[in-house]
Amino acid sequence: MNILKDTLPYVGMIAFASMALTRVCDPMLTTLSSEFQVTVGQVSRVISWYAIAYGALQLAWGPLGDRLGKLHIVIWAGFACAILCFLAGFATDFSVLVVMRVAMGAAAAAIIPLSMAWIGDLVDYENRQATLARLMASTVTGMMAGQWFGGLAADYFGWRWAFFALSLTFLVATVLLHRRTRGLVQTPPTDSKSKMSFSQQMAKSGLLLAVPRVRWVLTVTALEGALAFGPLAFAPSQLVQSFGLSVTLAGAVMMLYGVGGLIYALSARRWLRVLGEPGLASLGGVLIAISLLMLGWAEHFVLGGLACGLGGLGFYMLHNTLQTQATQMAPQARGAAVALFASVLFIGQSVGVSIVALFVDGASTGVVFSFAALGIVLLGLSVSRKVG
16 A cells, blocks of 8 residues: 555646546637637537547557556656647647547546556555545546636637646656656566457457446446536536636636535545445436536526536546446456446547537537436436445
């Protein structure tokens, strides 16, 4: 546990940057739409295509992390993100920006899932959910920072500065993590599992899908990504268009989503003790549904802020339960298993964003959010019964 205690803060720093990168474009959609002369639905590709790349590359990063060392891959992925963010700041064509976002998603895909798998290797199941919640505190804070600074930069400095700032953040986090873990990651693992070839590791990942428990976790995770993250990508635009907020203020209001998640993360042991995993899953689904309904139909920005806070609290109740299940669904190949988990989450998100994008330009956002609310309630109840 000393290794965990000494290293987790630095892992958290790079996870912070990774989640900020994931959410930084959310409040920029209207700004990018205006600059590149495309609709909000079309410009959402900077989110959905990022998510596709993020999800697809998990299939490679997981086995590679099992073979070469999870933190070793995390460090190199962070360095790649630093370079790609810097280059994205100079994009003058929308297609180029989308390509840069795809490359960012491919690189960032390694960071949080392999960090989770690394924790799973070191922490027993009884203490794992609380430890994962500590990592979650970093990712939630990163999400808040990304949403807020993305809006602030778009309004006052230019959206490009958001990417320049992220480039510097990744560089600093990567250097610090490398210095702290130099002795841990230079030597590849020596157990028989890690001596398998990369192709053997990939084949083993495929065999995981034959396990019923794995298939169930991956299915509900994909649905969670579509139903929760799909509408979330359009929440800042909804705050701008329906509540009349500036892009900066919309980004600041969206930070309350992260505040809700942070409230859960900082008291995860207490929530778990009071509700148990079944209670966390069912209550989480209900809170997300309430959030979506309020965002879709409320007429005052204060209610929009309350919706964001409730949504964040509910999402992390449900998601942390699924994260913990993912770290245990295949202990013999934990890196590959958690990578599959993250892969289907982001593929689900990309599908959700794409579906919402089909309707957001012409149909009522409230109707779309209402269908998602119904789905997430049913999903939460299903997870509650399974983990009970």
